[in-house]
């Protein structure tokens with residue numbers, strides 16, 4: 675019976691390791707999700723910067739178009755000047771021309787401002803692009819590392835699953851079925867637990883003295899009537915000879 679419990683504990687140990695590895699397998703891809711969000715933000719930064727630059731180009735073109743239009747207007751007025759006879763009309767036209775020239779001056783100032791801004795935006799864009807590309811490369815490396823880690827965890831789990839099959843063969847069918855039943859019900863955590871001062875260390879409920887005696891004598895496999903976990907007497911197991919290790 676002691677050997678049975680020992681083997682079952684080994685099996686449980688493997689199961690708990692598998693459980694924690696499965697948890698890791700679920701958690702690891704979430705890290706990648708975080709990296710993807712970071713990458714998306716960085717790409718958005720480039721995109722925004724490009725958009726800003728494109729807007730400035732359009733603004734600049736619009737300025738150019740307006741200036742050309744105003745210059746066209748001046749040409750028209752100049753032509754009209756040739757045909758004008760009255761001095762008043764002549765003066766009025768000259769004032770119009772002055773007004774348009776002022777407008778051109780303002781537009782040209784605006785254009786210079788836009789061009790300076792474009793230079794700045796261009797510089798910013800190039801720097802940002804360089805920085806972001808490096809950052810994205812680093813993210814990709816991290817992603818590869820995560821993939822590698824995940825593969826290692828999966829490999830380790832598969833190895834344990836193989837080992838688990840070997841240990842299952844060393845436990846009696848009855849005990850194994852009981853173990854599997856409780857395990858299925860409890861989903862996580864240990865199913866085989868030590869008795870501690872007449873208390874089940876799984877649910878911390880008192881165990882009947884008669885049952886305690888039987889467990890200590892290692893006569894029968896007992897389960898906790900409160901939580902259903904399989905109980906064993908730790909001192910007895912520790913004093914026992916080494917576990918039978920299944921062949922590879």
Ligand SMILES: [Zn+2]
Pocket residue numbers: 874875876877878879898899900901902903
């Ligand atoms: Zn219990």
